[in-house]
Each structure stands twice: as C-alpha cells, then as structure tokens.
Amino acid sequence: MKVVACLKAAPEAEDIGTRPDRTLDLDKAAWKIGTYDLNTIEAARVLADETGGVAVGLSVGGPALASSKLRKDALSRGLDEFVVVSDEALADLDTFQTACVLRDALAGIDGVDLVLVGAGSSDVYAQQVGNELGALLGVATLNGVNKVTPAGDHLVVERPLEDAVQVIEVGLPAVLSLTSGINTPRIPGMRDVLAAGKRPTTEVSGLSAPAPSTDRTSLLAVEQVERAHRVVDGDTADVVAQLVDYLNSVGGAR
Amino acid sequence: MSLGNAWVVLPNPAAAAGLARGARGLADEVNAVVVGADAALPGADLTVAVPAPPVGALAEGYAASIAELLQARGAQIVLLGADVSSRLLAGLVAARLGTSALTVQGVAVEGDGLVVSRTAYAGLATTTERPAGSPAVLVVAPGVLPAQEEAGAGRVEHVDMAPAPEPLRVVEVRPKAGEPVNLAAATRVVGVGRGFADEADLRLARELAAALGAELACSRPLAEGLGWLPTERYVGVSGATIRPDLYLAVGVSGQVQHMVGVNQAKVIVAINKDKNAPVFGQADLGVVGDLYDVLPALTNALAR
Numbered sequence: 213m214k215v216v217a218c219l220k221a222a223p224e225a226e227d228i229g230t231r232p233d234r235t236l237d238l239d240k241a242a243w244k245i246g247t248y249d250l251n252t253i254e255a256a257r258v259l260a261d262e263t264g265g266v267a268v269g270l271s272v273g274g275p276a277l278a279s280s281k282l283r284k285d286a287l288s289r290g291l292d293e294f295v296v297v298s299d300e301a302l303a304d305l306d307t308f309q310t311a312c313v314l315r316d317a318l319a320g321i322d323g324v325d326l327v328l329v330g331a332g333s334s335d336v337y338a339q340q341v342g343n344e345l346g347a348l349l350g351v352a353t354l355n356g357v358n359k360v361t362p363a364g365d366h367l368v369v370e371r372p373l374e375d376a377v378q379v380i381e382v383g384l385p386a387v388l389s390l391t392s393g394i395n396t397p398r399i400p401g402m403r404d405v406l407a408a409g410k411r412p413t414t415e416v417s418g419l420s421a422p423a424p425s426t427d428r429t430s431l432l433a434v435e436q437v438e439r440a441h442r443v444v445d446g447d448t449a450d451v452v453a454q455l456v457d458y459l460n461s462v463g464g465a466r
Numbered sequence: 467m468s469l470g471n472a473w474v475v476l477p478n479p480a481a482a483a484g485l486a487r488g489a490r491g492l493a494d495e496v497n498a499v500v501v502g503a504d505a506a507l508p509g510a511d512l513t514v515a516v517p518a519p520p521v522g523a524l525a526e527g528y529a530a531s532i533a534e535l536l537q538a539r540g541a542q543i544v545l546l547g548a549d550v551s552s553r554l555l556a557g558l559v560a561a562r563l564g565t566s567a568l569t570v571q572g573v574a575v576e577g578d579g580l581v582v583s584r585t586a587y588a589g590l591a592t593t594t595e596r597p598a599g600s601p602a603v604l605v606v607a608p609g610v611l612p613a614q615e616e617a618g619a620g621r622v623e624h625v626d627m628a629p630a631p632e633p634l635r636v637v638e639v640r641p642k643a644g645e646p647v648n649l650a651a652a653t654r655v656v657g658v659g660r661g662f663a664d665e666a667d668l669r670l671a672r673e674l675a676a677a678l679g680a681e682l683a684c685s686r687p688l689a690e691g692l693g694w695l696p697t698e699r700y701v702g703v704s705g706a707t708i709r710p711d712l713y714l715a716v717g718v719s720g721q722v723q724h725m726v727g728v729n730q731a732k733v734i735v736a737i738n739k740d741k742n743a744p745v746f747g748q749a750d751l752g753v754v755g756d757l758y759d760v761l762p763a764l765t766n767a768l769a770r
C-alpha cells in the first residue's frame with residue numbers, strides 16, 4: 213500500500229515572544245514538523261510495513277520547508293521519501309487553500325492508496341484539512357481515527373465519538389485524519405538519521421492556492437490576566453499551612 | 467445587527483442542539499438541516515428533516531446533498547457543532563462550497579458582514595477575520611453563541627436525500643462508558659498532569675478534589691495517549707476552556723497549549739516539584755514540592 217503522510221511545519225510555540233503592544237515575535241522560533249504529524253508518520257510507516265508498501269511524506273508551506281534539517285528530521289522518523297511544495301506564496305494558507313494544493317500535489321504522486329493527516333497542526337489546529345481534502349478528492353473520508361488495520365483491499369478503522377466508538381470498513385483510496393493517541397511515534401536513532409540522508413526529497417513547484425476564505429483584520433497575543441506570582445518552598449507541613457491559608461483567603465477552600 | 471439567514475446543520479438531532487438558539491443572535495431567519503429529525507429543532511423557523519442514514523451508513527455521507535441544498539436556498543451563515551461527526555460534516559460541506567470550515571472562538575455581525583475570532587499559534591494569539599465569501603461555514607463549540615429566547619416558527623419540511631454511495635460501512639458501534647462531565651459549570655477545578663506516575667495515583671487528586679468540592683480536569687496527555695481520563699476532561703487550546711474561581715494545577719508543567727484553557731481563572735495555584743516549571747510564571751501561588759507529599763497533607767488539612 214502506498215501511504216502518504218501530510219505534514220505541516222509550524223513555529224515552536226515556546227519560543228514565540230509577545231511584545232507589549234501584543235504583536236508576536238517569531239524571530240527566535242524554530243520551525244518544526246507538527247507534534248501530531250509525528251503520529252501520522254508513525255502510522256504511515258507501520259501501515260507500509262504491514263502491507264509491504266511505501267510511506268511518502270507530503271508537505272505544503274512557505275520557505276521554512278527549505279530547511280534541510282527539517283526535511284531530514286521528517287525522513288528520519290520513518291518516511292521512504294518526502295515530497296515538498298515550498299513557496300513564499302504558500303506560507304500561512306487556510307485549510308481550504310491547503311487542501312487544494314495538497315490535492316494538486318497528490319495528482320503528481322502515482323498510485324496513492326491512503327492519505328493520512330494528523331489530529332491538528334501545531335499552530336492553527338483547525339482539524340479540517342483532511343476533511344476538506346477528502347471532499348475535494350471525492351474519496352472515503354473520516355476524522356478522529358484512533359486505529360487502522362489493513363484487511364485485504366480495505367481497512368478497518370476505529371473512530372471514537374463523544375459517546376461511542378464506531379468500527380468502520382473503509383474502501384480505498386481514502387483520507388483519514390488521526391487522533392494523537394493512535395500510536396507512540398518512534399524516536400529516531402543514529403541509523404535512522406544516517407539513512408534519512410540517503411532518502412529522496414522531491415520538490416514540486418508551480419502549484420498555486422485559491423483565494424483565502426477570510427480577510428484577517430488583526431492578529432494579537434492573548435491578553436494575560438495579572439497574577440500574584442507568590443512561590444512557597446520548603447518543609448511540606450509548612451507549605452501546606454501556607455497553601456490552606458491562601459485558599460481560605462481567596463475563598464477557595466470549603 | 468444581523469444577516470438575512472443562518473443555517474444550522476446537525477448530523478443527528480442530539481448534536482449541538484442549542485445552536486439554533488444561538489444563531490438567532492446573528493440572523494433574522496434561522497433554519498436547520500437535521501439528519502434523522504422527527505420534530506422541529508427548538509429555536510429554528512424551518513427544520514429541513516433528512517431521513518436517518520440507513521444502517522451501516524454515516525450521516526456525513528449526506529454532505530454533497532446538504533451542500534447543494536444550502537447553495538440552492540441561499541444560505542449566508544452555516545453553523546455546525548464541534549463534536550467529531552459535525553466537524554467532519556463541516557469540512558465536507560465547506561469544501562464542496564469552495565471555502566474553509568472555520569472553528570471560531572467568537573462570532574458577531576458587524577456592518578453588512580460577519581466577524582469571527584479564532585486562535586492562532588497554539589493559543590498564544592487570537593485573530594479577527596472577515597469571511598470572504600458566502601456562505602461562511604463555522605464550527606461553533608457550546609458556549610460561543612449566547613442562546614436567545616425566541617422559539618422560532620417551528621415549520622418542518624421533509625426532504626428525501628440518499629447518502630452518497632461511499633465505500634464506508636459502519637460494522638459496529640460500541641457504546642463508550644462515560645461519566646457526565648461538566649467542567650464549564652465548576653467553580654473549582656483540580657487539574658492533573660504527567661507529574662502523576664501512575665493511573666492509580668490519581669486517587670490523591672480525586673480525594674483533594676472531593677475535599678475542595680472541585681471537578682477533576684487534566685492535561686491532554688493524560689486523556690489522549692495515556693487514556694487515564696476521558697477526553698472531555700482535558701483543558702487547553704484543543705480541549706475545554708474554563709473560567710473557574712480556582713484552578714489548582716498539580717504536576718502540570720504549564721505549556722501554553724494547556725494554560726490558554728485556564729488563564730481566565732480567577733485564581734491559579736500550582737503544585738510542581740520543579741521550581742523552574744513554566745506554570746509558576748502563570749500562577750498566583752506556586753508550591754514547589756512533590757505532589758506525593760503535598761497532596762495527602764493538603765487533603766488532610768482541608769478535611770480538618
């Protein structure tokens with residue numbers, strides 16, 4: 213089975229600064245493949261191994277995708293090859309734009325059986341790219357998939373809803389959005405890192421996105437509530453006494 | 467100010483049933499498409515009732531027909547809930563209408579159009595955006611739109627639709643054992659994180675919560691991944707947003723993705739054994755200590 217894992221690079225949230233005027237400072241933030249995209253790579257690798265197939269990474273985005281460190285990182289986590297669509301004009305796309313470019317990029321990859329998408333990107337977490345991509349491709353589409361088992365010419369998947377778990381047979385091709393609990397991504401070892409350097413990355417150019425679905429009028433850091441920032445440390449009986457006093461003073465204790 | 471119409475779309479009658487009452491604040495006319503409806507949706511003027519999907523099929527299979535109906539009727543705003551099925555239906559319908567399904571934290575009508583707010587950068591920031599085309603397709607979690615009183619005209623129209631012949635078949639539905647969770651209503655919340663080494667140790671947090679009259683919440687890894695607590699209990703950018711009087715974080719590091727779900731709490735107290743944990747930077751009172759020592763002593767002291 214040929215499995216494509218869709219990946220998105222995003223700036224590391226811990227390293228994003230906020231200025232007094234509530235604008236963001238992204239200068240120190242390194243761009244990384246999304247945390248939950250690592251589950252997608254892992255799922256693609258496992259399915260490819262179970263079916264004697266291949267796992268292909270596919271990413272659409274801005275200049276951050278040019279980084280060879282980022283590419284090697286993705287490859288070292290279990291991809292056989294990586295297809296990258298990187299263009300200044302493709303930075304900061306919304307979900308429908310992303311889905312359109314992914315559809316066009318997928319048209320250039322032969323014999324795709326299954327497209328996997330993560331639980332949500334590390335920056336926007338809209339949880340919609342897979343759903344919209346599936347509709348554009350006109351193939352079987354599911355979100356919230358927590359387990360995928362190959363069964364001959366189809367898959368059997370588990371999809372937890374709020375009050376029940378659905379077990380669904382899915383014909384191929386299909387687009388599945390996964391949960392972040394579906395697996396534990398492997399941590400690449402020295403051998404994986406070395407092997408990653410030899411695996412191919414294909415650049416795709418000339419793809420463009422439709423107009424955005426919204427006009428953004430502002431982007432501001434969330435306003436912080438003032439906090440007292442008192443810290444107590446030391447002997448347990450002592451800190452607990454202070455904690456109880458504090459809870460009483462704010463009406464938190466019963 | 468309001469727009470001409472809003473359409474609420476529900477994959478089953480129980481999904482986000484309060485949406486129609488909320489939609490009234492945005493549009494003069496509130497309509498609904500409800501899969502499997504046998505009655506008018508409370509708050510809607512018109513309920514288009516679509517038959518429940520045949521056994522083995524998903525309501526999401528109606529997406530193409532629903533998109534066509536919305537277009538034919540000139541929908542201006544399309545609203546869906548934030549549950550798993552509604553989210554899928556939202557994306558499937560939106561893509562067929564040539565637009566993004568937008569998960570919104572806020573929505574209002576300004577001038578002749580909609581203004582929505584959304585989170586960005588893992589919850590660090592908020593955007594305001596104006597949907598460019600019509601209709602706008604919005605995913606709306608409970609509590610985002612204040613419910614309006616108006617009952618709606620309550621007309622029902624039955625429309626026959628067949629789900630698309632999809633290569634999908636539901637072969638089993640297993641009920642999920644669950645306890646009702648109402649974090650939003652809780653005035654005190656004890657939030658637990660990966661500082662707990664073992665599921666059984668959550669007993670310490672449950673006992674503390676009982677002594678405080680608090681609800682139990684958690685960080686995402688405890689729900690997704692470890693599976694120690696139901697997903698309804700995790701707070702943060704991808705989970706619940708709460709505003710309790712007291713949030714007591716125990717063994718939680720305080721990553722931005724978690725804290726945006728609780729940063730409007732009146733008082734934040736944190737217990738963590740690492741004095742450099744980011745959670746202390748966002749707490750009113752921080753206790754540097756091992757939860758395995760502090761929690762039993764605290765529960766004891768509160769019980770006295």
Ligand SMILES: Cc1cc2nc3c(=O)[nH]c(=O)nc-3n(C[C@H](O)[C@H](O)[C@H](O)COP(=O)(O)OP(=O)(O)OC[C@H]3O[C@@H](n4cnc5c(N)ncnc54)[C@H](O)[C@@H]3O)c2cc1C
Pocket residue numbers: 247248332333334335337658659660661662684685686687688700701702703704705706716717718719720721723724727737738739740743755756757758
């Ligand atoms: C797209 C995206 C969305 C996300 N959404 C959410 C979300 O909505 N909600 C959420 O919570 N997370 C979310 N996360 C995950 C988030 O980034 C963090 O990984 C997570 O919140 C960390 O959980 P934690 O604090 O329990 O664990 P850790 O970060 O591992 O922290 C555990 C803490 O426990 C302390 N500790 C350990 N032992 C003890 C002890 N004996 N006594 C006292 N303290 C102890 C440690 O010092 C540490 O600070 C998201 C991540 C991504 C990428």
